[in-house]
Amino acid sequence: MSNSAAVPAEPRRGRPGYDRRGALEVAVRVFNEHGYDATSMGMLATRLGLSKSAIYHHFDSKEHLLEAALDEALGGLEQVLDEPGARRGTQTARLTYVVRRAVEVLVDRLPYVTLLLRLRGNTAVERAALERRRRFDDAVSALVRAAQVDGAVRADIDPAIATRLVFGMVNSLVEWYRPTGPEGARQQAGGLGRSPIVGAGQLADDVLALVLDGLRRR
Amino acid sequence: MSNSAAVPAEPRRGRPGYDRRGALEVAVRVFNEHGYDATSMGMLATRLGLSKSAIYHHFDSKEHLLEAALDEALGGLEQVLDEPGARRGTQTARLTYVVRRAVEVLVDRLPYVTLLLRLRGNTAVERAALERRRRFDDAVSALVRAAQVDGAVRADIDPAIATRLVFGMVNSLVEWYRPTGPEGARQQAGGLGRSPIVGAGQLADDVLALVLDGLRRR
DNA sequence: GTCTATAAAGAGATAGAC
DNA sequence: GTCTATCTCTTTATAGAC
Numbered sequence: 001m002s003n004s005a006a007v008p009a010e011p012r013r014g015r016p017g018y019d020r021r022g023a024l025e026v027a028v029r030v031f032n033e034h035g036y037d038a039t040s041m042g043m044l045a046t047r048l049g050l051s052k053s054a055i056y057h058h059f060d061s062k063e064h065l066l067e068a069a070l071d072e073a074l075g076g077l078e079q080v081l082d083e084p085g086a087r088r089g090t091q092t093a094r095l096t097y098v099v100r101r102a103v104e105v106l107v108d109r110l111p112y113v114t115l116l117l118r119l120r121g122n123t124a125v126e127r128a129a130l131e132r133r134r135r136f137d138d139a140v141s142a143l144v145r146a147a148q149v150d151g152a153v154r155a156d157i158d159p160a161i162a163t164r165l166v167f168g169m170v171n172s173l174v175e176w177y178r179p180t181g182p183e184g185a186r187q188q189a190g191g192l193g194r195s196p197i198v199g200a201g202q203l204a205d206d207v208l209a210l211v212l213d214g215l216r217r218r
Numbered sequence: 219m220s221n222s223a224a225v226p227a228e229p230r231r232g233r234p235g236y237d238r239r240g241a242l243e244v245a246v247r248v249f250n251e252h253g254y255d256a257t258s259m260g261m262l263a264t265r266l267g268l269s270k271s272a273i274y275h276h277f278d279s280k281e282h283l284l285e286a287a288l289d290e291a292l293g294g295l296e297q298v299l300d301e302p303g304a305r306r307g308t309q310t311a312r313l314t315y316v317v318r319r320a321v322e323v324l325v326d327r328l329p330y331v332t333l334l335l336r337l338r339g340n341t342a343v344e345r346a347a348l349e350r351r352r353r354f355d356d357a358v359s360a361l362v363r364a365a366q367v368d369g370a371v372r373a374d375i376d377p378a379i380a381t382r383l384v385f386g387m388v389n390s391l392v393e394w395y396r397p398t399g400p401e402g403a404r405q406q407a408g409g410l411g412r413s414p415i416v417g418a419g420q421l422a423d424d425v426l427a428l429v430l431d432g433l434r435r436r
Numbered sequence: 437g438t439c440t441a442t443a444a445a446g447a448g449a450t451a452g453a454c
Numbered sequence: 455g456t457c458t459a460t461c462t463c464t465t466t467a468t469a470g471a472c
Contacts, residue, residue, distance in 0.1 A: 017437070035338040037255035041466060054438050056467070092434075118336070120253040121409075134410045144433075154435050157424050160414045164394050165387050165428055172386020191339075193352050196378045206375050210383055214432035215362075216310075217372045235455070259448060271450075272456045280448070 020068075023048060023058045028069045028111045036066060036115065037122075063125050066115070070129040073112035076105040077136050091147035096208060098140055102170055103204040107179060114174040137163060166211050177203065238286075241266060241276045246287045246329045254284060254333065255340075281343050284333070288347040291330035294323040295354050309365035314426060316358055320388055321422040325397060332392040355381060384429050395421065 045052040085097035119126045141163040147153040263270040303315035359381040365371040
């Protein structure tokens with residue numbers, strides 16, 4: 001869970017008085033609205049209700065904000081691979097588990113994962129994050145290959161390509177999905193129109209249905 | 219075809235002497251490497267082998283460069299919907315046609331479409347492009363719905379969600395696919411590792427196989 | 437933990453010569 | 455079609471007070 005219990009969303013009620021994590025949460029939201037590069041420290045300050053220099057009390061630099069956010073996203077994904085469901089069972093079960101959990105992590109840490117998925121590798125921090133992400137992809141790719149050898153997954157698609165296509169679909173969720181619930185679908189900056197309303201569980205079901213069996217009716 | 223016959227790629231051989239289109243082609247490549255916002259006119263000038271002010275001879279502003287590039291991408295996609303294959307035949311055939319052609323357009327105009335897919339909607343130009351893209355999505359969504367009514371496509375997934383998932387997969391191609399052929403897979407800026415080697419036709423086949431029938435063997 | 441003030445660099449864009 | 459020189463504004467970041 002990336003949010004503790006019932007933390008409010010934007011500028012805290014009452015006085016600001018941010019801690020590191022609270023400031024990060026708001027910053028990441030703004031990064032995702034405008035893009036990391038297009039977001040200035042001035043914009044962050046405005047959204048936080050602080051002066052620019054106050055931000056530097058919490059983070060050494062703009063890039064440190066990015067680094068902290070990316071770690072949040074990558075940590076979540078990497079953990080999935082260590083969970084029992086990803087390490088035991090048939091290859092197909094393991095693969096299914098990882099895809100489902102990846103959707104859940106993505107939804108749970110949506111802003112952090114969104115930021116991760118939009119990196120261009122402009123700096124050392126960004127490149128290190130992309131490298132961690134690549135290692136995750138490689139692990140999933142090995143799962144797909146194993147499932148093919150098992151005979152449970154079609155072997156006429158290259159496993160590396162299948163992995164990229166499947167995670168292309170999963171990752172694209174950050175472009176439109178907004179959690180439902182008390183405050184779901186609140187703001188939709190830069191969006192492509194209203195999100196269909198669906199919970200995280202149903203979403204994972206849909207993704208897996210499509211990935212495993214496709215659109216065509218039989 | 220977005221490239222005329224055998225046009226070289228980066229700084230032309232011999233003297234620069236760019237025309238509007240040649241300059242745009244290089245600029246879009248740089249935009250994609252670093253992200254539009256992170257790309258300065260100075261960086262463009264260096265890559266073009268020109269001074270900053272020379273760029274302003276071809277384009278009024280940085281945003282005009284973006285606008286021209288986005289039009290290239292959107293024009294290609296919108297055209298697909300007008301082609302006979304998208305307008306005649308069974309709903310499933312029409313849907314299949316549109317997905318396949320979308321993959322082809324994406325590959326053919328890869329840099330332009332890549333730029334389009336990374337917009338955040340920061341400016342009026344960007345928002346207008348996102349709106350054109352949304353209209354394309356809506357048209358495809360209508361096709362999915364029609365195919366469901368027809369009974370050829372599973373009806374247990376919301377058509378808007380199915381469309382987003384399918385095009386999430388298609389659009390994710392810009393993150394890793396590099397055309398094969400004489401000069402395929404040349405540079406891979408900001409990449410996630412080497413691309414699997416595959417032609418555009420095979421790629422469209424793989425996407426459609428996955429989208430229509432899924433990974434699971436039967 | 438926050439502020440004002442400011443430094444230093446880089447941004448997009450223009451003027452005018454060749 | 456390209457150049458040098460320059461304007462103006464914004465950027466990230468720091469200094470030092472409260």
